[in-house]
Amino acid sequence: MDTNSFIQEIIAHPHDEQLRLVFADYLEEREDPRGELIRVQLERAAVPMWDPRRIDLAYRERVAQRQTGYAFFGHLPDERPPLCSDGGFYSGVALSVSAFLKLRNRLFRQSPITTLKLEGRTNRLQQLANTEQLRQVHHLTFAVDSPPAEF
Numbered sequence: 001m002d003t004n005s006f007i008q009e010i011i012a013h014p015h016d017e018q019l020r021l022v023f024a025d026y027l028e029e030r031e032d033p034r035g036e037l038i039r040v041q042l043e044r045a046a047v048p049m050w051d052p053r054r055i056d057l058a059y060r061e062r063v064a065q066r067q068t069g070y071a072f073f074g075h076l077p078d079e080r081p082p083l084c085s086d087g088g089f090y091s092g093v094a095l096s097v098s099a100f101l102k103l104r105n106r107l108f109r110q111s112p113i114t115t116l117k118l119e120g121r122t123n124r125l126q127q128l129a130n131t132e133q134l135r136q137v138h139h140l141t142f143a144v145d146s147p148p149a150e151f
Helices: 003-012 017-029 034-046 053-068 097-110 125-129 132-136
Strands: 084-086 089-096 115-119 139-143
Touching: 003 017, 003 097, 017 034, 034 053, 034 084, 089 097, 097 115, 097 125, 097 132
Parallel strands: 089 115, 115 139
Antiparallel strands: 084 089
């Protein structure tokens, strides 16, 4: 399996932690810092909030994020950090409506995104409603500059 095949399998099975750990091994064998990021994020998610190991895990996560430049497996516009990442992939992003419409195919091919925050004017609701990628989103919020004219 190559990197792209792993990514597509993870997108198809976003909750399969074993698959992500195998991918982390694959990346670490190639000295890719994203392997450490996947591993530490999965470990941090499994550790209770009160556990003192979370301090070390948070530090390791920040180091890995700096090493990857938040690039994970694709870039966001303006190199913005994601809303949230899970097991080395974007799980939530905040984008302008126009950026989402422009980049949606690439973003959803690169990460199992389930949380989406759309910013700016929403005068393109019909176009948004017809996007196939919204079927994967579990949490959708809008942050608009001002309410639409009909309100």
